[in-house]
Structure formats: structure tokens, C-alpha cells
Amino acid sequence: MSVKFQQETVQQVVNQAPESLRAETKELVHNIGERLTGGSTANGYLTLYLRQLQSNPMRTKMVTSGVLSGLQEFLASWIAHDVGKHGHYFSSRIPKMMLYGTFISAPLGHLLIGILQKLFAGRTSLKAKVLQILFSNLIISPIQNVVYLSCMAVIAGARTFHQVRATIRAGFMPVMKVSWITSPLALAFAQKFLPEHAWVPFFNIIGFIIGTYVNTHTKKKRLEALRKHYDQRRGPGGEY
Structure with missing residues (x-):
């Protein structure tokens, strides 16, 4: 009788455990969401x-862009397994990327998005929204991408104008193709759902996702090329 009672007790505990775990998880998610958004x-x-x-737009955008740029470099290195010379993923590129995000990307985005918003202020028609998307893709995105590629070239070690120009020529169209796919969707979303002062951080997040992907892809290609070069040197008749 005692054994049967113990078995029933254990079974009840086992049955109640998943329900208790689900309830605790649901409460945790609710608390996190409420803390993030503030709830009521x-x-x-x-x-x-x-x-x-709203109160400190430039400072907030600079901090946001700097943190996201540094995090982008770290994540790309981690995903691509690009270990630095000291054996870890934190390289000198991370603080350089943070400086780029803080002092170049954020002020430039603030200026260009501000111009875009002023040009189309109060214009809510479908035609105005389409023109805004075209202006963003044909003028703003090329400027931002040229600046981005130039800075990436310098951070990667380019020291002459010809080296920077070669980097821009090689990377401009691939980056623009990604921008032309994602930018209209992101801008349409911002037009519909976001207040204007939240546009730059929103585009920073979009840029963070795209930049992490592009950076990871670039690192993987570079590492693959280095491995092939190393294998060729070790091959028959190669140099040691």
C-alpha cells in the first residue's frame, strides 16, 4: 500500500512539473516583455x-550605432570562426568599428534621414511614399554604402586612395543589391509603424543584421582563401 502511494505521488509530481515549468516560463516572458515595453x-x-x-537624439544614436557596430564585428568573427592572433574573437577591429559607428555612421545617418524626412514632411500620399523610397535607394543608400566601404577598407588596413577605391569597386554593387532588396521593405515598415525620431535606430538595427551577414560572408571567404593558399604551399613541390 505504501509503495503504491509513493508511486502515485511521484506520478503526480511528474505530471505537475511540466505545467509548473510552463507557468514559470510564461510568467518570466511576461515580466521581460513588460519590463522592455513598460506595459501599462x-x-x-x-x-x-x-x-x-527625443531629448538627446544625436547622443542616443551615436551610442546605439557604436554598440551595434562593435557587436556586429564580434558576432561576425564568432560565426566565421575568425580568431585573432591572441586566440580569441576580440580584435582591434571591434573598437575601430565602435568608433566608426559612433562618429561616422550615426551622424551621417542622422543627417541623411533628417533630409529625407524634411523633404517629405507632411506628405502621406502613396506617390510621396514611393518617391521617398526611391530617394532613399538612389541617393541615401549609395552615399552610406560608399562611406561604409571606405571605412571598412581603412579599418582592414588600406592606406592609399587606390586601395580604398579598389575596395569600393569590388563591394559597391553587392552591397547595393542587398540594400535595394531590404531598404524598400524597411522604409515602408518605418513609414507605417514608427515615429520619425525612431527611424535612425531602426535602420541601425536593419544595418546591423545585414552588416553582420555581409561581414561574416566576407570573413569566411577570406579564411577559405587563406586555407587554400596554405594548402598549396604545403602541397607537392610547394614551399615550406
Whole structure:
């Protein structure tokens, strides 16, 4: 009788465990979401961030872009298994990318998006939105991508104008193709759902995702080329 009672007790505990775990997980997710958004209050992290965007727009954008740029480089190195000379993923490129994001990308984005918003202020027709997307893709994106590729070339070690120009020529169209695919969708989303002061951080996040992908792909290609070169040197008749 005692053994049967113990078995039933154990079975009840086992049956209740998943329900308890699901309830705790649901409560945890709810608490995290409420803390991020503030729920019915105005104290969430997202609310505080948007408030900072309105009160200190440039500073907030610079910090956001700097952090995302550094994180992008670290993630790309980690995904591509691009280990530095000291045996870890934190390289000198990370602080350089943070400087780029803080002092170049954010101010440039603030200026260009500001111009875009002023040109189309108060114009909500479908034609105006289409023109805004075209202006963004044909003028703003090329400027940002040229600056991005130039800075990436310098960070990677380019020291002459010809080296920077070669990097831009090699990478401009591939980057523009990605921009032409993602930018219209991102801008249409921003037009529909976001306040204007949140556009630059939103585009920073989009750029972070795209930049991480492009950076990872570039690192993998470079590592593959280095491995092939190393294998050729070790091959029959190669140099040691």
C-alpha cells in the first residue's frame, strides 16, 4: 500500500512539473516583455530609450550605432570562426568599428534621414511614399554604402586612395543589391509603424543584421582563401 502511494505521488509530481515549468516560463516572458515595453506604465526600457531619442537624439544614436557596430564585428568573427592572433574573437577591429559607428555612421545617418524626412514632411500620399523610397535607394543608400566601404577598407588596413577605391569597386554593387532588396521593405515598415525620431535606430538595427551577414560572408571567404593558399604551399613541390 505504501509503495503504491509513493508511486502515485511521484506520478503526480511528474505530471505537475511540466505545467509548473510552463507557468514559470510564461510568467518570466511576461515580466521581460513588460519590463522592455513598460506595459501599462511608461517605465519600460523601450519607452525610456525613445524618450532619450527625443531629448538627446544625436547622443542616443551615436551610442546605439557604436554598440551595434562593435557587436556586429564580434558576432561576425564568432560565426566565421575568425580568431585573432591572441586566440580569441576580440580584435582591434571591434573598437575601430565602435568608433566608426559612433562618429561616422550615426551622424551621417542622422543627417541623411533628417533630409529625407524634411523633404517629405507632411506628405502621406502613396506617390510621396514611393518617391521617398526611391530617394532613399538612389541617393541615401549609395552615399552610406560608399562611406561604409571606405571605412571598412581603412579599418582592414588600406592606406592609399587606390586601395580604398579598389575596395569600393569590388563591394559597391553587392552591397547595393542587398540594400535595394531590404531598404524598400524597411522604409515602408518605418513609414507605417514608427515615429520619425525612431527611424535612425531602426535602420541601425536593419544595418546591423545585414552588416553582420555581409561581414561574416566576407570573413569566411577570406579564411577559405587563406586555407587554400596554405594548402598549396604545403602541397607537392610547394614551399615550406
